[in-house]
Structures are given as structure tokens and as C-alpha cells.
Amino acid sequence: MTAPPTHSHRLSRLVNIGIPYLWLGLFFLLPFAIVLRITIAEPALAQPPYTALWEWVGDGMLQIQVNLQNFILIWEDDIYLAALLNSLWVAFICTVFCLLLGYPMAYAIATAPERRRMILLMLIILPFWTSFLIRVYAWIGILKTNGLLNNFLLWTGLIDTPLHILHTQSAVYIGVVYSYLPFMILPLYANLTRLDPTLLEAAADLGCRPFRAFLRVTLPLSMAGIVAGSMLVFIPVVGEFVIPDLLGSPGSLMVGKLLWTEFFSNKDWPLAASLAILLLALLVVPFVLMQRLQTRIEEGPA
Amino acid sequence: MATIAERRLSAPRLEPWQDPKAAPYVHIERVTKKFGDVYAVDDLSLDIFQGEFFSLLGSSGCGKSTLLRLLAGLEYPSAGRIFIDGVDVTNVPPYSRPVNMMFQSYALFPHMSVEQNVEFGLKQDRLPRRERAERVGEMLDLLKISELRRRRPEQLSGGQRQRVALARSLAKHPKLLLLDEPLGALDKRLRENTQFELVNLQERLGITFVTVTHDQEEAMTMSTRIAIMDAGQIMQLDTPTAIYEFPSCRFVAEFIGSVNLFEGKIVSSDGDRVVVDTRLGRPIHMRSFLPHPIGTPVTVAVRPEKMRLCQEFREDGVNQLKGTVEDIAYLGDVSIYRIRVGDGQLVEMTLTNIQPRTEQALTWEQEVAIEWSPTSGVVLTE
Numbered sequence: 225m226t227a228p229p230t231h232s233h234r235l236s237r238l239v240n241i242g243i244p245y246l247w248l249g250l251f252f253l254l255p256f257a258i259v260l261r262i263t264i265a266e267p268a269l270a271q272p273p274y275t276a277l278w279e280w281v282g283d284g285m286l287q288i289q290v291n292l293q294n295f296i297l298i299w300e301d302d303i304y305l306a307a308l309l310n311s312l313w314v315a316f317i318c319t320v321f322c323l324l325l326g327y328p329m330a331y332a333i334a335t336a337p338e339r340r341r342m343i344l345l346m347l348i349i350l351p352f353w354t355s356f357l358i359r360v361y362a363w364i365g366i367l368k369t370n371g372l373l374n375n376f377l378l379w380t381g382l383i384d385t386p387l388h389i390l391h392t393q394s395a396v397y398i399g400v401v402y403s404y405l406p407f408m409i410l411p412l413y414a415n416l417t418r419l420d421p422t423l424l425e426a427a428a429d430l431g432c433r434p435f436r437a438f439l440r441v442t443l444p445l446s447m448a449g450i451v452a453g454s455m456l457v458f459i460p461v462v463g464e465f466v467i468p469d470l471l472g473s474p475g476s477l478m479v480g481k482l483l484w485t486e487f488f489s490n491k492d493w494p495l496a497a498s499l500a501i502l503l504l505a506l507l508v509v510p511f512v513l514m515q516r517l518q519t520r521i522e523e524g525p526a
Numbered sequence: 527m528a529t530i531a532e533r534r535l536s537a538p539r540l541e542p543w544q545d546p547k548a549a550p551y552v553h554i555e556r557v558t559k560k561f562g563d564v565y566a567v568d569d570l571s572l573d574i575f576q577g578e579f580f581s582l583l584g585s586s587g588c589g590k591s592t593l594l595r596l597l598a599g600l601e602y603p604s605a606g607r608i609f610i611d612g613v614d615v616t617n618v619p620p621y622s623r624p625v626n627m628m629f630q631s632y633a634l635f636p637h638m639s640v641e642q643n644v645e646f647g648l649k650q651d652r653l654p655r656r657e658r659a660e661r662v663g664e665m666l667d668l669l670k671i672s673e674l675r676r677r678r679p680e681q682l683s684g685g686q687r688q689r690v691a692l693a694r695s696l697a698k699h700p701k702l703l704l705l706d707e708p709l710g711a712l713d714k715r716l717r718e719n720t721q722f723e724l725v726n727l728q729e730r731l732g733i734t735f736v737t738v739t740h741d742q743e744e745a746m747t748m749s750t751r752i753a754i755m756d757a758g759q760i761m762q763l764d765t766p767t768a769i770y771e772f773p774s775c776r777f778v779a780e781f782i783g784s785v786n787l788f789e790g791k792i793v794s795s796d797g798d799r800v801v802v803d804t805r806l807g808r809p810i811h812m813r814s815f816l817p818h819p820i821g822t823p824v825t826v827a828v829r830p831e832k833m834r835l836c837q838e839f840r841e842d843g844v845n846q847l848k849g850t851v852e853d854i855a856y857l858g859d860v861s862i863y864r865i866r867v868g869d870g871q872l873v874e875m876t877l878t879n880i881q882p883r884t885e886q887a888l889t890w891e892q893e894v895a896i897e898w899s900p901t902s903g904v905v906l907t908e
Binding site for chain 1: 598599600619620621622625626627629631633634635636637646647650651694695698
């Protein structure tokens, strides 16, 4: 039997629910609304650099100015759509590589003896102790024409002319996969350690060889981890700016770079805001799909 | 306690272990399993015959589960050999053994329906679809879980999960089924019913069952033979009746049921009759089939239900003791009395409550005399 809610009871419940809502409203919805509002403004030489939404023009007249030119521009100029699609593609490729590299690593950590497991996890987390920017800069040193990698390959005799990797798309892939691998490994590891090892014993007992047991038992049961890790990699990589800017070719089209250019170089906040909103809309679709997939996995066969 | 075992005895006797010509179905030959420095199974040999309901009984850590896992192929022995149906399977991986196991935790695949769980093993054998469906249907019917076929393990009760696990392990028609604490996770009522069902199933299918349990009642009720294990070794291997009535050592006597132990020395031995001098102040007369030289230190073991109230106490009466009732545990059907006798030892006596509790004669602090027959106990040297 639950006691009838007292006044203080209701108050504490209101506070409990209210605080996260307040937080979301203040730090997510409000900024989102501001960005949304900027999309329909015009750039202006002012502080902030866009036109106001409404203006009193006398005689009790309120003039509201809605500028849809940005969306029309994005639609009509191929570069924006191409950048968006290219970003999605790059993010997809990187997610696949992170998964292919991260799954075996997460599996190895999850199945390692207890004591070694902590050390291995530390090794995954350790790079975070150094600034992200510095680690990406370090890759320049590794990948450049007379960098570490080329010198090493020349020394071993595997190549006789230096490879041109830096400032190509390959360098972006390398940098992104390197930087985002932990975000794939950690959720996968968390998922795989929860896997009951007797399930694999049961599979073996029922005549299932180890690799098939992996495909039929481990893999489907770790799907939630795969989805979580993939989202953690895919979503931030779509908007990634630093890595393509430092390692990629100057002509490479990434929406993050484009945003930067519009925002800081061209001072066109409305266009940048429109692009950001469009990117968000494009990301919500795969996100919702993956969420659906995840709930379906958790609910299992109908 | 021994209802099913009794029924077995009235039926044509299944006692292949008495037949020197019978070939064992499972032959364990001097098997040792070490984990680091710990001997989980220590130089153990054992034969199990076709159609047996064999139980490995012991407290946790005695090595019974390890022995079962060795049979399943989930562990490999450090030394010794294991034969199943005449084939050396010592180093055969689990997926190639003609053996299935029901796990203590049931280990049902959480991402598969009941039906898919049962079908899993059949799929590994690449059986055609129709045959698989037939076999799954047969198993679900056998265990009366057909209506659960589309459910997932998390939507099942403990008893239902147990049935699914059993159906899954039986689906491949194994000749040997290993059961790790098959009833451990069920509540008492369900456990009793399932015991009967398991035995019926085993008799109907003619499969050899090897179960691991720490529950002596379960082992007593279901098994053809029981191996009592301790520290990786078999302490006694016998039928439930023999283990209860004629324990071979103190460990077994104390492990199964309750027992009164009287320590002493043999003072006279004549044929199968021995006299043991104990601290009770008077000699104990017992029957013993083993020869005991005079002076051998022995322990006399007498079960509480073998004790009875003495009708007429005589100073020279055989195995009669005087004492005071110190504790009474009323269990409904029986009561357990703890009686402090001459030398201060507590002796347990179980009496069936023929009269209602309120009309019983025995009460606390009462002076009583108890006795037992020389044939209702054993003389132990170990």
C-alpha cells in the first residue's frame, strides 16, 4: 500500500523531475531555438552579425523578417549537399573500420584474465590524458612525406619512394579511426563482459563449434553494444572538423569544415546555422533507426 | 524418503554393477584435474552403466561439478582417461561428444525463443527442417511446454525455464545426459514433483543420467546409485539404501542424514557380534560383518530413528541408556528428541508422532531410557 502523496512528497517529486527538464530546456532547447532563429535571419554587419527577427516600424506596425534564402542556397549550391553526403559517407567508413578493429579488441579485453583486463582498459583510456589536438598533430609528424612512417618503410626497404598520405582522405580515415576507436571499444567491452560464458559452453555442448558459437550467440547478444558504439562514433564524426582540417586535403568536403568557414571566415552565421540544422535533421534519421533496431534487439523475436 | 528407489527395487532389478560381465557405459580411469595447485578431482576411477540414474553427491567444492564438466568436455583432465560407450573421449571437445548437459543456471539463450532454444542443437547437426520441427514438437510435448514455444526465457518462470533447459538437452537424443543441480533453482514443492517426473522421463527414454547435487534427499529419491564425494575423491559408491543403512566411514554417515556416533574400542569379537567399550559407561553390542581385532578403535553409528523408548530398563540390558530430554524439535510428522545421557553426550532420537503433540508423554527435563538393537547400526573404523 502506498501512502497518499503528501504535499512535501509531491514537491520533492516535482523537483526530481523538474531539474533534468530545466537543464534540458536551458542548455539544449534554448540554444537550439536560438540557432533555429538565426537560420531565418540575414547576415549583417552588426553585433551579433545577423538581422533581428522583428522590428517596430512605427504606427504600431511590427515587421517580422523571415529569410529562407539560406535553405534555398544550400539546396541550389551543390557544394553543401555534397559536403553533407560526403561527411555521412566518411563517418560510415570510419564507423565500419572502428567496428572491425574495435570488436576484436573489446572481445580480447573482455575475455582476458581479471588482472590483465584493468591494464588493457587503462591502455585504451590512457590517450585521453593527452590533448586531442596534440594527438592529431602528432599524426602529421607520423604521416608527412619525411615523417616517421615513411622513414620507417624506406628503412625496411618495403618502399623506395615516400608515400603521400598526409593531406589525403586516407589520412583523415587514419586520424578519425585512431581518435574514435575508444568510443567503439568501451561500450562493446561493457556489453561483452556481461555475456554469460556458460552460454558458450551450452552452445559447445549442443554441438556448436567455437566460430559458429560466436556467430550464433556472442554476436547477436552483443548487438546492443555494436549499435551503441557505432552511434558514439558515427554521430560526432559526421560533424568532425579538426581532423579533416589538419590531416585532410584542403579541397576535401566535410560539413564540419564548411561550417567553420561560413561561421568564422565568411561571418555568415545564418547560413552556418542553417547548415547545422540540416546536419542535425540528417543525423536524427539514422539515430532513430538505430534506436529502433536496439529496442527490437532487446525485445527479441516477436 | 526412498519411495522411487523402492519402486525400482520391486521392478526387475537394474543392477548392472553387480554383473562382472557388464561393460560400463562411462568409464573413468584414474582421472585427476588440477586447477593450479588445487586437486578438484584426485585420481578418481568410476564406472557408470547404461540406463543408470547416477548421482554425484557432495558439499560445494568437493569436485562433483568438475567431474561432470570433465564428462561434458568442458574441462580436460590433467591425468587419466575417460571412455564413453567404449570410445576414448579424454581429449574430444564438447561439440563432438555424444553427451548433453543441463546447466545449473539453465544457460538458455536469451535472444532465442523457447522453440529456437530447443532447436539449437538440432541445427548444429544440420538436420533437415522438417525433422527439426518434428523433434522440437516432440520435446515440447514431452515436457508439456508446447504453449510456451514462442516465449523468450526472460518471460518464463523458474520451473518453466528448467523444462526448456531439459527439453533442449534432450532434443538431440543423447545417450548420456549430464544434469548439474537440475532442481537446485526450484522451490521445495516444485522440486518434489519434478523429482518424480525426472525419474519417469529417464526410465521412459532409457537414457543414462548423471546428476550432480548437494541435496541428499534428491539423490536418495532419484538415484540407482550415489557416489559421495569429498576432496576430489569418492568416499562411498553404492545404492541409496546401502549408503544410508551401511555407511562405510564416519564422513558418509555424518553427511547423509543425522547420526549418533559413539567412539570406543573393541573389547570382544565373536563371529558377527562385537562388543564396544565406550565412555557411556556400559558396553555397546553391535553386529558387524567385518573382523575387528580386540583393541581396535571404532565408532558406532546409530541413526536417530533406530532409537526407541525403552519399555523396561535393566541394568544389564543390551544397548540401553538413561538420560534426560534436553531439546524437542516438533516437525509435524516426527519429533526429534535430544537426550543427555550418562557421560554427557547428546543422543538424538526421532519418534513418529502417533499421538497428537499435546497428548505426548515426553517432555523437557524428563528422565527417559532409550535403546536400540545391535543390528540397527554400523561399526566404523574410519
